[in-house]
């Protein structure tokens with residue numbers, strides 16, 4: 317995923333550079349091709365009026381419904397099957413059905429798989445990647461690959477991908493970056509901030525607010541929340557998402573509410589395992605430990621840093637360590 321992002325951004329920058337070089341060329345007689353203006357990255361939207369009405373369209377619609385109402389269809393009392401271990405919806409993290417910019421956007425996913433995934437140490441299909449989210453954030457059991465639900469998710473992801481212009485970068489495929497301070501993220505500070513900014517919706521004890529089959533406000537920890545092996549459990553990853561998306565009624569990507577340090581401190585508090593229990597699973601992630609994301613807190617580690625530093629930082633020394641070895645730290 318990252319490699320493709322670099323290529324895309326790279327070609328965009330190259331296009332900008334080409335325009336700049338051309339406009340600096342003072343030799344007006346020089347025969348040169350008309351420069352193509354570099355188009356600024358845009359925020360993409362899908363047009364739900366354009367949903368197809370044929371059999372394929374039916375599957376796309378069902379896939380979209382599954383994104384928004386996952387618990388209703390395939391939750392613990394799901395009307396079409398019982399797969400999830402909790403009552404959360406895909407949409408809780410991939411907002412607007414995976415089309416919201418800077419909210420774990422899924423509009424490019426369909427064209428990016430099969431893809432090598434370090435966490436599993438192998439090439440995964442998109443269906444297998446979807447099942448990772450069913451098993452981890454949703455603490456559930458994998459959908460059969462030929463189930464109607466899996467086909468519907470895939471059809472939907474294919475459909476939203478058709479709104480991505482070819483060879484143009486778009487805004488918000490990845491979440492916003494956060495500046496990593498030279499101190500560890502602080503769960504104590506995060507606790508105070510959480511009570512101030514988050515508890516009014518997610519509850520004093522992170523329990524969320526259940527309304528029937530699913531939540532008005534999803535839980536942030538406890539046994540009905542995401543597993544420790546979920547990417548949302550990583551402090552940097554969560555902070556990047558919080559910055560553009562929470563508090564729900566206050567933050568937007570172009571006007572974040574939390575500062576970068578606040579987002580990191582809150583993520584450190586939410587994801588602190590001694591304060592907050594989660595569904596406990598033993599899994600064997602990252603068979604090649606040198607490929608481990610630097611904010612993944614379960615050892616063993618291929619570098620010299622403690623589990624605590626991998627959890628809370630400071631992360632800059634870890635990034636430099638890998639850079640000195642000629643490798644890119646992933647997070």
Ligand code: HEC
Nearest residue numbers: 317404405406408409420425445446449450453542547548
């Ligand atoms: C608790 C939050 C959460 C929930 C709920 C969740 N996901 Fe995810 N999902 C993530 C995170 C975090 C990633 C990793 C994104 C990254 O690394 O930038 C991810 C990644 C993915 C990807 C891979 C995207 C790519 O292009 O590589 C797919 C596909 C996906 N999720 C589908 C789903 C589906 C379908 C559901 C519902 C069944 C779901 N997710 C529920 C958090 C969640």
Ligand code: HEC
Nearest residue numbers: 407408409411513514517533534535536562563564565582
């Ligand atoms: C006004 C209510 C509100 C406030 C305040 C709020 N959230 Fe949320 N949060 C939501 C809603 C609603 C969703 C689900 C979004 C959706 O389904 O579109 C959500 C989703 C989430 C999720 C992903 C799903 C999950 O449960 O894991 C996280 C993490 C999260 N919020 C963290 C926070 C943090 C941290 C704060 C404080 C900085 C915060 N939220 C403040 C309403 C709120």
